[in-house]
Amino acid sequence: MRFVLDDDQRDFASALESLLSSAGTAAIARAWADGDHDPGVKLWSRLADLGVPSLATDATPVEVVIAFEALGRHAVPGPWVESAAYLPVALGHEVEGMATVALPPVVPYALDADVADQVYLGSAPARSIGRRHRSVDPTRRLFEVAGAGEVHDPAFELAVLAVSAQLLGAGERILADTVAYAKQRRQFGREIGSYQAIKHALADVRIALDFARPLVLGAALGEVPASAAKVACADAAYLSSRTGLQVHGAIGYTQELDLSIWLTKVRALVTAWGTPAHHRARLLEGLVG
Structure with a gap:
């Protein structure tokens, strides 16, 4: 099956990319981590004007995937999966403002x-x-939160798909930044990207991300389980983060480098909304159960 976005979807993706590319999201993420939420809340409002919080109820999962890949590529902080994917479906209407949710034990906090x-x-x-x-x-x-509530299965599937798209976007961003670094960093009189070992490592990441993308789009169209997309995107993004760290070397460990924002985000999202083991078990149950 060939997945091709229509004109409206491409325009939406372009508008998101234009907004986020000029928003200074790395600085916003750092401020959010330091407890300064004002820049992130302002960006939330701008994204709301584009209709991101209403996609789960007013659009299709394909538009949700487009949005969340962009959010992952730009490391936008905040409870987006909760507000724009899970809760609108679970509650049956768009959420006003910023909202969050816990679903123990899979989403414990x-x-x-x-x-x-x-x-x-x-x-x-x-x-x-x-x-x-x-x-x-x-x-x-x-x-931690206290209360009583049940998991809404269709909402959970959309949330898993949204996290998968975030992982895909983050993996793509790490790969792009690593390729750029490999082209400018020189050792022994030549760019490190000219060495076969680095070329092969980056090619492996490219292949992993390219194999994960059809599963995300397939899950958005209801052709494959969301768990399959989550497993593939988690593996691909984690490979991208490990390779990016190895290519950057010691500087990759520093918090001053923007790369660290995506490295830590990938590590957290790999287990968010269900660990890889959880989703592999769901896939196995679907195959043999």
Whole structure:
């Protein structure tokens, strides 16, 4: 099957890319991690003007995928999966403002519950917000919540698909930045990107991302399970992050380098909304159960 976006979808993707490319999202992510949410909230409002929070109810999963790949590519912080993917489907309407949700045990904590206007446990409002837990990604602020609520299966599938698209976008960004670095970094009188070992490593990442993308689009069209997209995108993005770190060398470990924003985000998203083991088990159950 060949997946081709129509003109409206390409225009939407272009508008998102134009907005996010000029928004300074790396600085916004750093501010969010430091507890300064104002720049992120302003960006949230601009994305809301483009209709991102209403995609789950007013558009198709393909538009959701387009949006979340862009959010991942630009490391936009905030509970986007919760507000723009899970809760609109679970509640049956667009969420006003910023909202978050926990779905224990698969999603044990509510992301950014200290900032969100609404906090849910399942499809019911949470009774209280508890202790904060640290994440490997400093932009992800995780909180215990108390209450009672059930998982909405179609909403969960869309949320898994959204996270998959985020991983795909983040993996693509890391690969693009790593290729650019390999073309300018010189050792022994030549660009490191000219060495076969680095070429082959980057080619492996390109192949992994290219194989993951059809699963994301296939899941958006209902042709394959969202769990298949999550597993493939998690593996591809993690390979991209490991390769990016290896190619950058010691500088890749530093927080001052923007690459670290995407490296930590990929590591967190790999296990967000279900670990790879959880989704592999779901796929196995679907095949033999």
